[in-house]
């Protein structure tokens with residue numbers, strides 16, 4: 001019987017640290033969540049947020065809006081209205097009705113009028129077209145700022 005004793009002795013020291021580890025992990029998780037909560041409001045007013053005339057402004061703020069709301073009809077192989085929004089060339093080429101953006105002049109840009117629902121009621125329709133939801137005011141403001149600041153974005157990949 002004494003042979004079994006070492007094994008029995010081994011168990012308790014292992015259990016306690018494991019519980020400590022779990023406690024420590026949940027503490028870490030909670031502090032991470034708290035840190036995330038504390039960080040968010042600061043991020044919004046962050047001084048180092050990219051300026052509208054930078055590539056970072058496009059990749060971090062504008063492109064995600066296009067991706068979520070426009071790519072399914074104007075990205076990749078989808079060019080509804082003969083308009084592709086995913087490349088600079090596509091944006092500058094415009095759609096069936098010709099030019100849709102004037103870099104540096106948001107007010108003259110059809111794209112802005114369409115997302116603000118200030119364009120024609122149909123042909124071309126408001127974008128994204130009904131029944132899709134209108135973009136939020138914040139998203140419209142972001143795209144407007146970006147076009148107004150010159151529509152800066154990364155160079156297109158070379159044509160295949």
Ligand code: HEC
Pocket residue numbers: 066069070071072073074080081082083085094095096097098100110111114115122123124125127128129132135
């Ligand atoms: C569900 C599909 C769909 C989505 C999503 C969509 N579009 Fe369109 N878009 C179309 C169709 C269809 C046309 C052609 C409509 C027309 O000419 O009346 C078009 C045309 C356009 C045109 C060209 C207008 C012209 O006639 O030259 C612009 C600019 C445009 N869309 C911008 C956007 C933007 C910006 C978004 C995202 C915020 C978006 N679209 C989302 C379907 C879509």
